[in-house]
Amino acid sequence: MQDLLNLFVKSIFIDNMVFAYFLGMCSYIAVSKTVKTSVGLGLAVVFVLFITVPVDFLLNKYVLSPGALSWISPSFKELDLSFLSFIMFIAVIASMVQLVEMVVEKFTPALYSSLGIFLPLIAVNCAILGGSLFMQERELETLAEATVFGLGSGFGWFLAIVVIAAIRERIRYSNVPAPLRGIGITFILTGLLGIAFMSFMGIQL
């Protein structure tokens, strides 16, 4: 339990998807003009990561990693399908996003109309595929670890986008030099926020 909590806190602050690894930057910069849209997109990303990382973990463990298919027959012990990971993970993500979209449309149509185009756009958000690939690379051991990692990474991304949206809303009334207006100042701000988050790096959990 202590390990899971450590992993959760680590993936929000120390291994933050945006500030440490720059994943999901495109939609991060495009959507962060107002806090309202950022909250919507952030929550959607949390939800999608929470669903796809565990499913990809099971897929990796029982189908893709070397010798994984030995539960079908012992002759498959040397089979290594990990080169198919990219295409399988993307397929899982795209179908999960489609599923989530259909469920949200059926049960909470208000949320669906406020998210609009952003829900299908999450399928190509680097943060989602990145979450699964990091889970595979770091060889997380159990399903619980994978779930906690997904949830934590999602919350880290959510935190990042809401903070930058809040700052951008206020910066609109400041005297930013004309060539820096818009994305220029956003990059510099994100860099400064990244430096701030680096202060978490020395924490021993």
Added chain:
Amino acid sequence: MCYGKQIRASLPVGARIEKERNKKYINMNQEANKKEALFSAKNMELLRKPLNLDNPITVQVLGICSALAVTVKLEPAIVMSISVIVVTAFSNLIISLLRNTIPSRIRIIVQLIVIATLVILVDQVLKAFAYDVSKQLSVFVGLIITNCIIMGRLEAFAMANKPWPAFMDGVGNGLGYGIILIIIAFLRELFGSGTLTIPMVGELRIIPQAFYDMGYENNGMMILPPMALITVGLIIWIQRSRNRVLIEEK
């Protein structure tokens, strides 16, 4: 010959106007079907625009994720640029060849499959011929699949244009991405480690030992992630100051 005069005299006014208009449309169609030279001005424009005015990273704001993470040293940046140029150009080409046969509902899935297959190929080639670099790039080769530049160009250009212009557009955008990557990596490695790592040549020490003896220290901050973002912000500042047309309205 009198033939033309006869036609003109025999038809009512409305029909004559229709005939003139149809002739104009037939001419326009023939213009469109005329084969364009392989490296004509229009096609070279597709190569040149993404390098500056329509740059995927600084103007279209696409493909930023992998651009920042792999630029700690120059060598991964060069390898990453080449991979992205290859994937963008060939996926543009394939989707453009298939553009009239893809049903609209499964468009995104088909695009993702094409991109994912090309990336798997590139990944296997890298693992075979440049293993050390592929270890440094780690998950970011896989993340080329979700690189917004590729999907963006497929949707915006390849789905509506012929194969050769689509290929040129892919190469152009890949080059635009590559240039920014190389500039950032150059600055980060030079000021962060005092060296430049060039593929196949190895690590070259640029800042001579004499500087270090005088008290010069490498700027350790440049190797850390946040400085990449600030460097991109500065590049955008310089680019927009020189091209006033890119500045956003309030």
